[in-house]
Amino acid sequence: MMAEIRKAKGIMDxxxxxxxxxxxxxxxxxxxxxxxxxxxxxxxxxxLTTMFGILFISGLFLLMYYKPDTKxxxxxxxxxxxxxxxxxxxxxxxHAVAASVVFLVIYIHMFVAIYxxxxxxxxxxxxxxxxxxxxxxxxxxxxxxxLPWGQMSYWAAxxxxxxxxxxxxxxxxxxxxxRGNFFVSDPTLTRFFMLHVLLFPIIIIAAIxxxxxxxxxxxxxxxxxxxxxxxEEAEKYKAGxxxxxxxxxxxPVFLSKDLFVVGVFLIFYFYLVGFNYExxxxxxNFEPANYMKTPTHIYPEWYFLWSYEVLRGFFFxxxxxxxxxxxxxxxxxxxxxxxxxxxxDRSPVVAPAHxxxxxxxxxxxxxxxxxxxxxxxxxxxxxxxxxxGTDITPWFGFxxxxxxxxxxxxxxxxxxxxxRKRAGGAK
Amino acid sequence: MRELKILGVLVVFTLLVYYGVxxxxxxxxxHHVEPANFQFNDLKAIDYKGDPAKGKQLIVNxxxxxxxxxxxxxxxxxxxxxxxAASFGVAPPDLSNVGYLYDAKFLKHFIxxxxxxxxxAKKFNAKKPFPMPGFYGVGGDKNKEVSDIVAYLKxxxxxxxxxxxxxxxxxxxxxxxxxxKVTQLGEMPKFKSDTEKLxxxxxxxxxxxxxxxxxxxxxxxxSIIVRAKSKEHLETFIDNxxxxxxxxxxxxxxxxxxxxxxxxxxxxxxxxxxxxERESLIPKIIGFLIIFTLFxxxxxxxxxxxxx
Amino acid sequence: MAIEKSRRDFLGLAFGSVAAVGGVLxxxxxxxxxxxxxxxxxxxxTTVDLSTIKPGEFRKVVWRGKPIFILRKDKTKxxxxxxxxxxxxxxxxxxxIGLCTHLGCIPEWLPDQNKFYCACHxxxxxxxxxxxFGPPPRPLDIPPYKITGTKMVLGELGSKCKALIAKNPxxxxx
Numbered sequence: 001m002m003a004e005i006r007k008a009k010g011i012m013d014x015x016x017x018x019x020x021x022x023x024x025x026x027x028x029x030x031x032x033x034x035x036x037x038x039x040x041x042x043x044x045x046x047x048l049t050t051m052f053g054i055l056f057i058s059g060l061f062l063l064m065y066y067k068p069d070t071k072x073x074x075x076x077x078x079x080x081x082x083x084x085x086x087x088x089x090x091x092x093x094x095h096a097v098a099a100s101v102v103f104l105v106i107y108i109h110m111f112v113a114i115y116x117x118x119x120x121x122x123x124x125x126x127x128x129x130x131x132x133x134x135x136x137x138x139x140x141x142x143x144x145x146x147l148p149w150g151q152m153s154y155w156a157a158x159x160x161x162x163x164x165x166x167x168x169x170x171x172x173x174x175x176x177x178x179r180g181n182f183f184v185s186d187p188t189l190t191r192f193f194m195l196h197v198l199l200f201p202i203i204i205i206a207a208i209x210x211x212x213x214x215x216x217x218x219x220x221x222x223x224x225x226x227x228x229x230x231x232e233e234a235e236k237y238k239a240g241x242x243x244x245x246x247x248x249x250x251x252p253v254f255l256s257k258d259l260f261v262v263g264v265f266l267i268f269y270f271y272l273v274g275f276n277y278e279x280x281x282x283x284x285n286f287e288p289a290n291y292m293k294t295p296t297h298i299y300p301e302w303y304f305l306w307s308y309e310v311l312r313g314f315f316f317x318x319x320x321x322x323x324x325x326x327x328x329x330x331x332x333x334x335x336x337x338x339x340x341x342x343x344x345d346r347s348p349v350v351a352p353a354h355x356x357x358x359x360x361x362x363x364x365x366x367x368x369x370x371x372x373x374x375x376x377x378x379x380x381x382x383x384x385x386x387x388x389g390t391d392i393t394p395w396f397g398f399x400x401x402x403x404x405x406x407x408x409x410x411x412x413x414x415x416x417x418x419x420r421k422r423a424g425g426a427k
Numbered sequence: 428m429r430e431l432k433i434l435g436v437l438v439v440f441t442l443l444v445y446y447g448v449x450x451x452x453x454x455x456x457x458h459h460v461e462p463a464n465f466q467f468n469d470l471k472a473i474d475y476k477g478d479p480a481k482g483k484q485l486i487v488n489x490x491x492x493x494x495x496x497x498x499x500x501x502x503x504x505x506x507x508x509x510x511x512a513a514s515f516g517v518a519p520p521d522l523s524n525v526g527y528l529y530d531a532k533f534l535k536h537f538i539x540x541x542x543x544x545x546x547x548a549k550k551f552n553a554k555k556p557f558p559m560p561g562f563y564g565v566g567g568d569k570n571k572e573v574s575d576i577v578a579y580l581k582x583x584x585x586x587x588x589x590x591x592x593x594x595x596x597x598x599x600x601x602x603x604x605x606x607x608k609v610t611q612l613g614e615m616p617k618f619k620s621d622t623e624k625l626x627x628x629x630x631x632x633x634x635x636x637x638x639x640x641x642x643x644x645x646x647x648x649x650s651i652i653v654r655a656k657s658k659e660h661l662e663t664f665i666d667n668x669x670x671x672x673x674x675x676x677x678x679x680x681x682x683x684x685x686x687x688x689x690x691x692x693x694x695x696x697x698x699x700x701x702x703x704e705r706e707s708l709i710p711k712i713i714g715f716l717i718i719f720t721l722f723x724x725x726x727x728x729x730x731x732x733x734x735x
Numbered sequence: 736m737a738i739e740k741s742r743r744d745f746l747g748l749a750f751g752s753v754a755a756v757g758g759v760l761x762x763x764x765x766x767x768x769x770x771x772x773x774x775x776x777x778x779x780x781t782t783v784d785l786s787t788i789k790p791g792e793f794r795k796v797v798w799r800g801k802p803i804f805i806l807r808k809d810k811t812k813x814x815x816x817x818x819x820x821x822x823x824x825x826x827x828x829x830x831x832i833g834l835c836t837h838l839g840c841i842p843e844w845l846p847d848q849n850k851f852y853c854a855c856h857x858x859x860x861x862x863x864x865x866x867x868f869g870p871p872p873r874p875l876d877i878p879p880y881k882i883t884g885t886k887m888v889l890g891e892l893g894s895k896c897k898a899l900i901a902k903n904p905x906x907x908x909x
Contacts, residue, residue, distance in 0.1 A: 036734060039430050078651050079606050082701065089701040090708070104441065155840070159855075162839040165907075172907060181775050183800025191769070242734045253734060256727040263720030267713055274709025279449050286655035287647075292795070292802055294841040296854050297456050302448045312838075312856055315870060324837065324872040367440065375447030382857030382869065384455045 029251035033234045035222035036248050042220070043261035044109035050262050051102040052208070056201065058095040061088075066147065068193040070186045073149035074288045093273045093281070099141055100280035101269060103303035106134055114341070115363060117225055117350040122218040124342045129211040131339045136204045141301065143196035146189060150285030155298045157184045157192075158291075163311075166328050183291060222246075225350035297380065305377030306370050310334045312381060313373075313401030315394045330401065337408055344408060347416035349423050358415040366407050372400040462659060463666030465530065465684040470544065473535045475574035482579025485572055486522075488565050494519040499583050508600075508612055512634045515558035516641025517600055524596045526577070526584030533681030534580065535573045538562050545678035546669050550643070558641075590693035593686055598649070601638060601677075603631075606650035607697045611635065642676035653691070653698035661691055780890035785823055785882070793844045795833060798889040802833035802841055803878060804851075808862065813849060816863035818902035819874070821895070823882065830887070831864040831875035836907075842875075851875070873905040 008014035016022045034042075065085055067076040081088035110130070113119050119127035142160065146153045161178050165171040180187030219230055228246055237245035248254055272280070279302065284295050300308050314326035321329075337344075353360040376397035384393045483500075486492060494511075496504030498521050504511070508518035525534065533544065542548040542557035551557040564572050588596070594604070600611060608615040610631045618624040639645050652661070663670060665687050668677040682690065695702065781798040783805065788794055790810040796803045808815050809827040821828040835842050840855035850867070851860040859868040864875035877900055881893030892908075900906050 039433055041433060075606075078654070083606065083697075089705060093705075108437065159838045159840070176771060177769055180769065180771050181800065182771075182779065185800060187771065187775070245734070248734055253730050256723070256730045260720060260723040260727045263716060263723045267716045267720065270709055270712050270716060274705055274713075279445070281654075283655045283657075286651050291800060292797070292841070294854065298840060298855055302444070305448065312870060322872050323870055327870075371440070371444055371447065374444060375452060378448050378452035379455050380857070 030249050031234065031238075032216075032250035033230050033237070033247040034220050034250055034254045035226075036246055037222040037224060037226070038220075039223060040257070040261050041108070041112045042254075043258040044105055044112060046255070046258040047105050047262055047265050048102065048109060049208070050266075051098050051105060052204070054094060054098045055102065058091040058098065059197070059201075061091045062095055063197060068147070068190050070149060070189055070289070073147060073189065077148045078286065090273075093277055097269065097273045097277050097280045099144060100301060100303070101272065102137065103141070103301075106137065107303070110134070110338070111363075111367065114366075115353045116221055116223070117345075117352075117356075118221040120342045120345060121348060121350050123221065125214040126211065126218065127342055128339060129207060129214050133204065133207050133211060134338075135335075136200060136207055138304070140196060140200040140204065141303070143192040143200065145301065146192045147196065148285060149189065149289045151287040151289055151293075151295050152282055152285040152298070154184060154289035154291060155294060156300055157188060159298065161188070163328065163331075166324070185291075221350070223352060224355075225352060227350070299378050302374065302378070305375075306373035307331055307334045307377075309373040309377030309397045310401050310404065312377075313394075313397040315381075315398060330405070334404065344412050345416045346413050347419040347423065349419055356419065359419065362407065362411055362415055365403075365411075369400055369403045369407060373397070373404060376400060460663060460670050463662045463684075463687070465666055465682075465687070467530060467533050467536075467681070470532055470536045472532060473570050473574060475571045477571075477574035477576075477578025479575070479579040479582040482575035482577070482582075485565060485576050486579060489562065489572070489576070491522070491576070494559070495522050497522045497583070499523040509630050509634050512637040512641075516637055517558070518634075519559070520596065520600060522580060524584055524588060524592075526580035526582070527586070527588055528584075528593065528597050528683070528686045529681040530683050531577050531581065534577045535570070537681060538573045538576060539569060544681070546667070547676055547678050549674075550676060588686075588689065590689045590696065593689040594693040597680060597682055597686060597690060601642070601646040602649045604650050604694075604697055605648050611638065644676050646677065649694055649698075651698045653695045658691055661694070662687055665690065780888055783887045783889070784885060785826070785828065785887055786885035788828070791846070793846065796889075798832075798878060801878075803889060804829065804831050804833040804844065804864070804875070806844065806862070813846075813862040816865070818899070819863040819865065819877070821880075821882075821887075821899065823885065829862065829864055830877065830880065832878050833875065835871055836866065836873050836875060837869070837871040873907075874903065876907050877903060879908050 003017065005017055008017060012021065062077075062081060065076060065081050065088065067073055077092065081092050083089075113127060113130070142156070146157050161175055161184060164178060165175045167174060176182055178188075179185070180191060226246075230247060233245045233247040237247055237249070284297070287295075299305070308331075311327045311331040314323040314330065316323055318326060347359075349356060353363045379396075380393070381397065382391055382393050385396070386392070486497070492502050492505075494505060494515075496502055500523075504519070504521060506514070506518075511518040529537075537544040539562045541559040541561065542551050545557075548557070562569055562573060591607075595609060595613065599609060599613065603610045611634050612627075612631055615627070618627065635645065656664070660671065664672070665680070665682055667679050668675045669679070779799050781796055781803070783794075783796055783803075785805075788805060788807045790807050791813075792807050794805045796805065806813070806829040807826065808820065808829060809825055815827050819829065821830045833841050835853040835855065835858050837853065837856060837858050840853055842851040842853040842858065842860065844851055849862055851864060853859070853869070853871070857869045858866065858871040860871070860875055861867050866872070866874055877896070878889055879892040879900075880887050880889045880896050881891040882888075882895060900908055
């Protein structure tokens with residue numbers, strides 16, 4: 001039936017008659033119900049949205065002056081943008097620091113979800129779309145890092161594109177195809193520029209929209225993992241019983257706390273932008289790319305270190321497999337294992353980790369293991385710890401690598417099967 | 428309360444990651460190296476006082492002006508820079524400022540035995556000799572003679588030099604700074620046509636070819652070096668390149684602490700020209716954000732009081 | 736209306752298939768756009784005059800953007816291997832691609848220590864470029880080359896090179 005258009009009672013009514021703005025506002029904001037029993041960790045999502053916004057907008061201004069050509073890229077960034085363009089240095093610092101800090105917040109967001117069990121019992125698509133966002137942000141980060149065309153840009157691209165050569169049969173040809181040349185060079189730069197500036201941002205925006213949508217039916221989780229009737233609680237709130245209701249509206253109550261957390265976060269972020277940015281703008285990348293000179297130390301950005309260590313953690317053959325093969329397999333598995341977390345966790349219990357006994361221990365061990373992997377992904381793999389003449393350095397990374405697989409594929413299923421049995425029944 | 432505890436846990440683990448991945452890992456990558464002391468301890472003291480008047484004669488009689496010009500003494504360079512590079516690999520520097528730039532003890536040793544004092548003697552031999560010959564002297568005590576020469580050089584040197592001048596004099600014959608339009612042939616002039624520009628660029632390119640043959644490596648452009656290496660690294664490197672890059676062709680040029688500071692401050696002005704702006708703007712942004720956060724807190728508190 | 740429905744279904748399937756074929760062809764064109772340009776594929780040859788290399792000399796040349804290590808070993812104490820070295824009358828050359836077979840960094844030739852050392856993850860190779868320590872899974876690869884007189888053209892596969900590569904089954908000569 002066509003809309004009945006009457007004389008508008010004001011501009012909001014005029015818009016509502018044509019766009020259903022009132023209904024939209026209720027659905028997305030004032031009557032989108034979030035549990036009240038939450039803490040500031042629930043603000044990580046809005047922080048991530050803010051970070052993405054900062055990356056996008058600072059990216060627009062960098063894009064105005066950046067030149068995607070191996071002869072021009074480095075100077076377009078380090079001379080034009082950093083020394084000439086008004087506030088160019090600010091956008092570049094903001095973009096680089098945001099690209100690094102966004103992963104800190106992604107990991108916190110991920111581990112909060114693991115802690116509170118927010119990846120199961122109906123919330124699997126939220127978790128999977130979130131992991132997809134992690135992969136997309138990783139790809140965006142990797143492609144973006146190539147653009148300044150410094151020594152680290154070049155050699156990270158060389159090493160990572162080289163990995164594809166290990167795929168049987170098509171490997172070596174695939175590497176040349178990806179690079180557009182036998183070696184990382186101008187065609188490689190320009191295609192990764194396309195990916196970074198257009199394709200990945202569009203897919204990321206679509207994935208974010210989907211991620212937000214996937215929250216609606218299962219609803220946001222709460223600190224106790226309590227399952228309750230959102231409609232009932234919403235009615236209480238709308239009837240004025242705000243203090244008894246277990247829910248709050250997304251706007252303005254939930255977002256008001258988020259905005260406060262965002263404020264605190266931005267203070268920390270801008271401190272980094274101005275005074276402590278070398279972790280995000282590695283000095284080695286201020287040397288122009290030189291394909292005939294490998295830097296003494298190559299390492300990926302900190303957020304890739306844990307999986308980089310899995311790649312190089314194996315240093316002797318096991319069960320007939322060469323360490324290189326083990327590393328490659330381990331790396332491939334490590335990067336997708338979190339997708340299947342809802343199924344590695346065999347228990348239906350949704351509760352904070354501190355109420356789940358063995359799972360709590362598992363959680364903190366997992367955290368320590370991943371931090372260990374990250375640190376040893378950066379420490380040189382040889383010659384650092386020598387005990388009585390033997391170089392025991394590679395054993396550190398190896399231990400954390402093996403620990404990672406044991407924790408996820410053995411410990412987690414075992415602990416959660418036991419929990420399921422104690423909770424009395426099937427998923 | 429609970430949320431502060433949670434924040435505490437977050438901060439602890441974040442700092443743990445930061446510490447492990449930054450200061451700790453980096454400390455395992457770089458062996459500790461003694462910082463620069465500008466004393467040139469490997470060179471013995473040559474304690475003659477030195478007579479500038481005698482030095483002035485020696486500098487001509489001992490043959491120095493056969494290659495080196497001295498602008499303040501109105502002695503021109505025998506060859507233009509690019510032609511000199513073709514013959515020697517690098518242009519011999521003008522001697523007007525060396526008395527200010529370089530350490531006196533270093534200069535004395537350098538005149539006596541250039542390649543050895545530069546610390547790259549291994550790269551030269553009978554077939555490929557170091558372009559500046561060792562000091563033959565004029566028949567007297569060589570140590571006294573070089574002391575006289577150095578005393579003269581100190582007497583004609585300026586009392587102060589600008590940072591950029593210092594850089595060009597001490598480093599500019601090998602290192603370009605393209606972000607400041609400085610090439611190995613000096614500051615780029617203004618060109619009246621594309622042809623003029625190309626002709627200049629051709630001269631620079633040829634000069635760099637000679638440099639490459641002389642040093643077996645191309646000295647990097649230093650425009651952004653201050654973002655690639657820390658100040659400590661640069662100081663230590665300039666004072667003794669072999670400490671940080673064993674086998675490098677870069678000579679230890681013998682700069683004093685003051686000249687080194689000037690060189691680094693020039694490089695900072697080129698490579699990190701926005702430092703002052705950055706360090707004044709960011710605190711203002713943070714100040715704004717503190718006010719923002721305060722208001723956000725007040726608004727949030729009001730709304731949440733109604734629901735708790 | 737069963738017959739009409741099945742005709743509609745068949746037509747729907749046929750239409751879907753036609754659209755799918757178009758999609759596959761479009762993807763094929765997109766794949767081809769990612770391919771290296773013809774000029775890139777043609778530029779894959781480098782010539783080296785081996786007679787200019789002295790005994791004990793280590794030289795790096797570039798072939799397809801990769802460093803190629805050439806080390807002349809006759810009249811030196813460096814290890815020589817019949818199945819790895821390129822022989823030209825009495826001259827013995829090591830000719831390998833200077834990219835570590837682990838993750839593609841460039842190793843350094845340390846003549847005083849008689850080995851290649853890769854700073855990235857500590858991999859080591861001997862003077863025949865055979866991996867001796869650390870993560871590298873195989874020796875440095877021998878590139879395709881063809882020798883005419885004293886000139887070596889990298890990128891063309893000559894008979895001598897072919898025979899040498901045959902003695903190295905793990906070699907990846909691209």
